[in-house]
Amino acid sequence: MINDSFLNLSILEASPDGIVVTDLKGLVVRASQSAVNMFGFKCHSEVEGLNVLNFIDVKEHELVYECIAMMLRGDNGGAKEYTGVRVDGESFNLEINNNVIRDIEGEISGFIFITRDISERKKDAESLMRNNMIMEAIFEAVPGMIYLYDSDGNLVRWNKKHQQLTRYSQEEIAGKHVMDWFKDDPKSTEIIKEGIRQAFEEGFGEVEALLRRKDGERIPMYFTASGVEIEGKQYLAGIGVDLTEQRERESELIKATERAQDADRLKTAFLQNISHEIRTPLNSILGFLELINDPETDSISREDYIKIVTISGRRLLGIITDIISISSLQTGQERCIYSDVSLKLLLQNIYENYLVFAHEKGVDFVINAPEEDVVIITDESKLLQVIGNLLSNAFKFTERGYALLDCKVADGKVHFCVKDTGIGIKNEFINNIFNVFTQGDINLNRGYEGSGLGLSIAKAYINLMGGEIKVKSKFGEGSEFSFSLPVNIK
Structure with a gap:
């Protein structure tokens, strides 16, 4: 028989936890009111005589057997968590502390189970875990580097972006001093010191400084920081944002x-x-x-x-x-109007029209044409205007020497080159001479006639006809404009 001292009602009913006492077979001989309520029963009589396994999910009965075996070996095993089952079948999180009951001869006569509904505690723990996971996700999702330095200035917490920006591994970055990022940069060092002062004395600091990466490269950064107290200790917490793209x-x-x-x-x-x-x-x-x-x-x-x-x-x-x-x-x-064009007649017409310019300027005018006439399919009007604009410039800017028009057909293309011994083009203007409204040097060329549109139109027409134009020039020696057009040769 179980000693009546173990069934002291005052002890059973005073405990906020449920107390269940069983015999060696696991049958309930006594349960506190807390236990009765916990498992959804109305009175003690409904509980007494039930097997303790009735209160545990059937899937975990083996765990209960193992626990009882341990108690019989003299090891209560400490608190364990189970899935409890109420009388209506509802499951809940159950924590059980257990031990053996001995009679006056010291023999094991039963078991005592101290039960606790830990559902709320589990919910709180799960909620805390979820919150921690959310905070961790936010921590890593922040586009800037996050840092936490202790009172000695050593880095104790950071996100992956911090490693990416500084190019240090997780092992290398741990314990880095706040000033390590600004070595050999007195200006940035002083700026950071001022930012730290603001963070602790004024509650918030923000500065811009150059951060030194592992490879020595320095990048512009915007830092914000605040002095915070965690468990009685002072820390510097903040965010750093890479300003490289903004600067660009x-x-x-x-x-x-x-x-x-x-x-x-x-x-x-x-x-x-x-x-x-x-x-x-x-x-x-x-x-x-x-x-x-x-x-x-x-x-x-x-x-x-x-x-x-x-x-x-x-x-x-x-x-x-x-x-x-x-x-x-x-x-x-603008559209192209294609027709059959005789290169011989085209070049002859050009020569006759521009020979007068050559005589007026006192320079030679030479055309190198294919030996045999070639008929091509192209926009004659635009081709004439392109060559005309290039020759007009050649005569306009050439005071002595010659202007040359070279023409040849090869590889399904007709190639033209206009070369002169004029004033040439300065290097700084080479890349802009085809732009609209540009005429080499606006001030220099005030001594020359022209709208400044000729080269822009020439390039546009050549592109429209599927070709491209190139220029080579040396200031004081002359210029050479060459272009090629894809044509169908008849």
């Missing part, structure tokens, strides 16, 4: 602004130039027309004036044509 964007923005300003300046200069270029031949035409109509003008002078008016008219027509062409190109309205 700012640099690009500055460059874009400068390009826009340059474009605006060039456009203004172009408009002033085009206004001058239009007014000059127009004034010449109007002025000489008055002289032609003057009755006192003799016939010889009148013929000279008519020639001048004709030249000025052609010049004005060329300028207007350039303006219309560039406008059409910029709006995407």
Whole structure:
């Protein structure tokens, strides 16, 4: 029989935990009110006589047997967790501390199970775990480097972004001192010291400094930090953001602004130039027309004036044509009109038209053409305008020497090259000479006629016809423009 001292009701009922006493067979001989309530029974009588296994999920009965075996060997095993089962079948988290009961002879006469419903505790633990996982996910998802330094300035907590930015492994980065990132950089060192002072004295600090990576590269960083107390100890916690891309964007923005300003300046200069270029031949035409109509003008002078008016008219027509062409190109309205073109006739026409320019400038004009005539399919009008623009520039900027037009057909393409011994192009202008509104050097070229659109139109037409143009030049020695067009040869 179980000693009545172990069944002291005052002890059973005073415990907030459930207490279940069984015999050696595991049958309940006594249960506290807390235990009765815990397992969903109404009174003690409903519990007494039941096997303790009734309170445990059937899947865990083997664990109970093992626990009883341990107790019989003299090892209670400490607290264990089970899946408890209430009388209505509801499961809950159950913690059990157990021990043997001995009679007055010291023999084991039964078992005592101290039960505790730990469902809320488990929920709290799971909630805490979830929160920790969420915080860890946020910790790693932050785009910047996160850091926590102890009061000695040693790194004790960081995220993966910290390793990526500094390029140190997890083992290498542990314990790094806050000042290690700014070695051999007195300016950044002083800035960081000031930021740390702000963090502890003012509650928040923010600075920009150069962080030194493992490979020695320094990158611009924006740091924020606060002094925090954790378990009575002071720490420096904060975030660092890489400013490299921002600096690059700012640099690009500055460059874009400068390009826009340059474009605006060039456009203004172009408009002033085009206004001058239009007014000059127009004034010449109007002025000489008055002289032609003057009755006192003799016939010889009148013929000279008519020639001048004709030249000025052609010049004005060329300028207007350039303006219309560039406008059409910029709006995407320009199209190619293909036809059969005899290279022999094309080059002969060009030679006759531009020979007069050569005579006026006192320079030689040479055309190297294929020995046999070749008929190609291309846009004759655009091809003439391209070659014309290149030759016009060659004669315009050449005071002595020659202007050369070379033409040959090979590999399904027709290749043209316009070469001169003129003033050439400065290196700083080579990459911009095909841009609209650019004429080599706006100030330098004020001594030369022209709208500045010729090369832009030439390049655009060549691209439209499926070709490409290249330029080689040396300032003071001359220029060479070459382009190739894909053609169908008949």
